[in-house]
Amino acid sequence: MKIPTTLKHKPVIVSENYEHIDGRYANHSDAKGISLGLAQWNDRGKLDISAKVWRYTGEKWSRQSEELPLHRVLDLAILVSRSMVHFREAYRYKHLYDEQNPVIDRVGLQGDAMTIAVCTDNEKINEDIKLFSQALSDDDELIGERLRTLSRMLKELGY
Numbered sequence: 001m002k003i004p005t006t007l008k009h010k011p012v013i014v015s016e017n018y019e020h021i022d023g024r025y026a027n028h029s030d031a032k033g034i035s036l037g038l039a040q041w042n043d044r045g046k047l048d049i050s051a052k053v054w055r056y057t058g059e060k061w062s063r064q065s066e067e068l069p070l071h072r073v074l075d076l077a078i079l080v081s082r083s084m085v086h087f088r089e090a091y092r093y094k095h096l097y098d099e100q101n102p103v104i105d106r107v108g109l110q111g112d113a114m115t116i117a118v119c120t121d122n123e124k125i126n127e128d129i130k131l132f133s134q135a136l137s138d139d140d141e142l143i144g145e146r147l148r149t150l151s152r153m154l155k156e157l158g159y
Contacts, residue, residue, distance in 0.1 A: 001032040001056060008040030009052050009067055018054075023142045032056045040067060075114065078107055081147070082116050087133050095126045096133055 003014050013036040022029035031053050039050035051073045055062040068076075086104045090096040097104075097118040106113040122128055136143070 003033040003035055003054050004061060007061070009035070009037055009050065011035035011037040011052070012049075013037070024139065030055045030057060030062065036070070039069065075109075077150070078114065079116060080143070082107065084136065084143070084147075086116075087136055090133060096129045 001016060001019075003011050003016055005011060014033060015035070016033045018031050018033045019029040020026055022031050025031070033054040035052050035054065036049060037052065039048040041050075042048055049070050050067045051070060052067040053065060055065045082105050087096070093099075099120075102118040102120050104116045104118065106115050118129065119125060
């Protein structure tokens, strides 16, 4: 499906027909495309690039389409990657995390750090973390394929 070019987000690089490769939702996804382009929140004299997931309801483009600044896309990739590292060793803990120290890591960024922690404010964390761990395990092949591809491309870029 063609991504619209008449809306506020101005696509520059696109991947149309994304619904065919949208992980476990492949071939029955409302995410019809992803793009990198000029952000919809740009003001005169200010220019940001954003990533957008284009969702279509079957009748119109959805308001639930998401647009994120590129640094947030990468921050999410860091969060996913660090979470996967945690869950490889989480079996050592009764509730899959250290209840005395729920902080998993602090990743240095921009002179500060992104704290990655288990959300102990979630009153059902002990149930939810097990479900999360199982879902992460179930999707290991899908996520792994994408991480291997990302790793290869990062190496091409010199990272």
